Amino acid sequence: MRTSLVERRSVERLLLLVGALRAGLIDALAGEAAPAGEAAPPSEEALSPAQVAESAGTDPRATRVVLAALAAEGIVEEEMGPDGEARYRLSPLGRAHLVVEGPDLERSGLIHEVNKLRGWLELPEVIRTGRPASTGMARQDVRSRALAMGERDPAVLAEVIDRCLTYAGPVRSMIDVGGSVGHLAREFARRGVKTVLFDREEVLPIAREFLGDEADTLTLLGGDLTVSLPPGPFDLVFFGNVLHIYGPPTNARVVREAFRITSPGGVIAIQDYLWGRGREAAMFAVNMLRSTDDGEVWTEEQHREWLSRAGFTEIEVADLETAGSQLVLGRRPAGL
Numbered sequence: 001m002r003t004s005l006v007e008r009r010s011v012e013r014l015l016l017l018v019g020a021l022r023a024g025l026i027d028a029l030a031g032e033a034a035p036a037g038e039a040a041p042p043s044e045e046a047l048s049p050a051q052v053a054e055s056a057g058t059d060p061r062a063t064r065v066v067l068a069a070l071a072a073e074g075i076v077e078e079e080m081g082p083d084g085e086a087r088y089r090l091s092p093l094g095r096a097h098l099v100v101e102g103p104d105l106e107r108s109g110l111i112h113e114v115n116k117l118r119g120w121l122e123l124p125e126v127i128r129t130g131r132p133a134s135t136g137m138a139r140q141d142v143r144s145r146a147l148a149m150g151e152r153d154p155a156v157l158a159e160v161i162d163r164c165l166t167y168a169g170p171v172r173s174m175i176d177v178g179g180s181v182g183h184l185a186r187e188f189a190r191r192g193v194k195t196v197l198f199d200r201e202e203v204l205p206i207a208r209e210f211l212g213d214e215a216d217t218l219t220l221l222g223g224d225l226t227v228s229l230p231p232g233p234f235d236l237v238f239f240g241n242v243l244h245i246y247g248p249p250t251n252a253r254v255v256r257e258a259f260r261i262t263s264p265g266g267v268i269a270i271q272d273y274l275w276g277r278g279r280e281a282a283m284f285a286v287n288m289l290r291s292t293d294d295g296e297v298w299t300e301e302q303h304r305e306w307l308s309r310a311g312f313t314e315i316e317v318a319d320l321e322t323a324g325s326q327l328v329l330g331r332r333p334a335g336l
């Protein structure tokens, strides 16, 4: 059989899943309808295409065709009803990945992936002009991106936290700059660290919703990190996947500001892709090209320069074992 450069069926599989999610078919199968981006409570009953269509408010013929495709993809299970008509229920795989809160949930992540494709479709224009295709994000896209961040792999979060604490020693206070919905910040709060989650004002309501009662265990602050950071001081100032959004002059300025709010003896930690240290960095840089004004993937040398010029010492760079990205660490000297 001929091999292809691209696994085309996985592109269609992604669009099928997100189409079914967005049209409400998955939630109709799972039980009562849930607001976009939220998981519905489980239902075990197998439903006919007509029942699913009625519950989702969709076209019966299209619903029947899509349900059969979801069955072929293993997302739903098909059985014959007493009338000889097919009935469908979510498979354990579909439920774990699209509905149930847990380590496998990737509902918002898949929706965010499809949102990103809009920008990728404009790539020829981006290459011609060197500018991102469209600026500004629709409200629902901000929401799915934030919730997609909340679905980050728990193993990666655990490794990042362990490495930060091993390097830093005891941490009494920390700020997660660009921390999105607080998926990492809450892990620090759970360990008794006085934690600030800092992100754009519009992300904070989504973070409150994601964190539920745990939101009260953190301080949530809104603002623009390129303008100023909350005063601190903090024993740990953390940037996760943020500096790739901005260009070197902005990053140098933000790192100087980070030094100002780090306690003497405290630590800066930057999780990001570093150019040339893994396969994923180059592709990720194209992602930034299509979505930001001057974001990209920056080198280890650039990170070292930003940190050392700001006054950080003992700079270390580690490749994460659980992800294709790196962790850059530096210390504000105790006497400064």
Ligand SMILES: C[S@@+](CC[C@H](N)C(=O)[O-])C[C@H]1O[C@@H](n2cnc3c(N)ncnc32)[C@H](O)[C@@H]1O
Residues within 6 Å of the ligand: 146, 149, 152, 177, 178, 179, 180, 181, 198, 199, 200, 203, 223, 224, 225, 226, 239, 240, 241, 242, 245
């Ligand atoms: C790619 S997400 C990373 C989220 C999280 N740190 C992680 O690694 O999972 C980048 C986050 O930075 C936030 N952000 C980007 N620019 C910002 C700015 N100028 N001020 C505040 N937050 C910003 C975004 O809203 C978003 O939540």
